[in-house]
Amino acid sequence: MTKHNEDELNANIRQALDESVDALDASTLSKIRQIRAQAIEKAEVRSVHWQGYLLGGLATACVMVLAVVLLLNSPTSMQSVPVDDLELISSSDNLELFEDLEFYEWLEEDGLPS
Amino acid sequence: MLQAHRELDAFLASVEKRAFRTAEIATGNKDDALDILQDAMFKLAEKYHDHDAEEWGPLFTTILQSRIRDWYRRNAVRNKFRSWFSSKDEDQNDNDHKDPLQQAEDDKARTPEQLLQAGRRIDELDSAIHALPLRQQQAFLLRIWEGYSVEETASAMKCSAGSVKTHYSRAVHALREKLDQHW
Numbered sequence: 001m002t003k004h005n006e007d008e009l010n011a012n013i014r015q016a017l018d019e020s021v022d023a024l025d026a027s028t029l030s031k032i033r034q035i036r037a038q039a040i041e042k043a044e045v046r047s048v049h050w051q052g053y054l055l056g057g058l059a060t061a062c063v064m065v066l067a068v069v070l071l072l073n074s075p076t077s078m079q080s081v082p083v084d085d086l087e088l089i090s091s092s093d094n095l096e097l098f099e100d101l102e103f104y105e106w107l108e109e110d111g112l113p114s
Numbered sequence: 115m116l117q118a119h120r121e122l123d124a125f126l127a128s129v130e131k132r133a134f135r136t137a138e139i140a141t142g143n144k145d146d147a148l149d150i151l152q153d154a155m156f157k158l159a160e161k162y163h164d165h166d167a168e169e170w171g172p173l174f175t176t177i178l179q180s181r182i183r184d185w186y187r188r189n190a191v192r193n194k195f196r197s198w199f200s201s202k203d204e205d206q207n208d209n210d211h212k213d214p215l216q217q218a219e220d221d222k223a224r225t226p227e228q229l230l231q232a233g234r235r236i237d238e239l240d241s242a243i244h245a246l247p248l249r250q251q252q253a254f255l256l257r258i259w260e261g262y263s264v265e266e267t268a269s270a271m272k273c274s275a276g277s278v279k280t281h282y283s284r285a286v287h288a289l290r291e292k293l294d295q296h297w
Contacts, residue, residue: 005290006286006290009286009290009293009297010258010286012297013239013258013259013289013297014258014259016235016236016239017135017239017255017259019235020135020236020239020240021131021132021135023236024131024134024135028134028144028148029131031148032130032131032134032148032151035130035148035151035152035155036123036126036127036130036155038152038155038156039126039152039155039156039158040119040122040123040126040159042156042159042160043119043122043159043160043163044119046159046160046163
């Protein structure tokens with residue numbers, strides 16, 4: 001087959017294929033359009049999911065940052081405990097001794113009763 | 115985001131009919147062609163909607179050709195099982211079923227004369243291309259109809275440029291022999 005013949009054959013085939021596309025019936029075209037609409041819907045759902053994941057991640061990160069900040073600034077935080085109190089907490093001595101500490105100090109100043 | 119979806123919609127609208135016809139020629143069946151088109155569109159929309167619009171064309175072609183190959187594989191397995199378990203009569207019915215000329219529907223309500231003139235040429239071409247091996251069909255349609263280069267065709271078919279040239283050349287010669295002098 002010559003190049004000219006091949007080009008002519010290809011051009012005729014291309015034309016016939018284009019005609020076949022133009023000649024698609026209404027029912028088929030309607031089904032194709034429905035498929036396209038569903039595909040776009042899927043793309044939109046994917047985008048919404050992706051945005052949802054992003055927002056969810058951001059919200060979680062914000063909550064965690066807030067929690068850490070609050071914990072660090074909390075009055076019950078270890079950093080805010082006075083050194084004396086820390087000694088009290090960590091002591092293994094009887095707590096009653098510390099509760100009556102002022103009494104024992106007074107007793108020591110005034111001397112023990114004979 | 116809305117703009118991107120509008121672009122995707124416009125892209126799919128620009129390729130959907132050709133894609134359907136490509137699948138229909140390959141399968142010889144309208145419903146299977148619609149299924150393949152749906153799979154290809156859904157995959158592009160779900161996985162690649164956020165890619166650059168210039169990438170959609172090659173991606174969609176590759177997905178579509180891949181889906182057509184999958185259909186051929188499944189069909190080959192199905193036909194093997196049929197040939198094992200069915201009688202000769204059923205085999206004959208299956209062969210009738212596969213012939214696109216036997217299956218050609220007329221839902222355009224045209225007159226017999228119009229059908230003869232307008233439909234015969236397209237049916238003849240469909241039948242001739244459908245009869246080609248799948249790789250020859252793909253190489254021929256991508257090169258002639260989609261206007262793809264040898265390299266682009268090779269990429270879509272996932273084979274070498276040399277294979278594309280061979281498949282294309284064989285397809286042209288086979289079609290020349292099958293189609294009559296009017297072509």
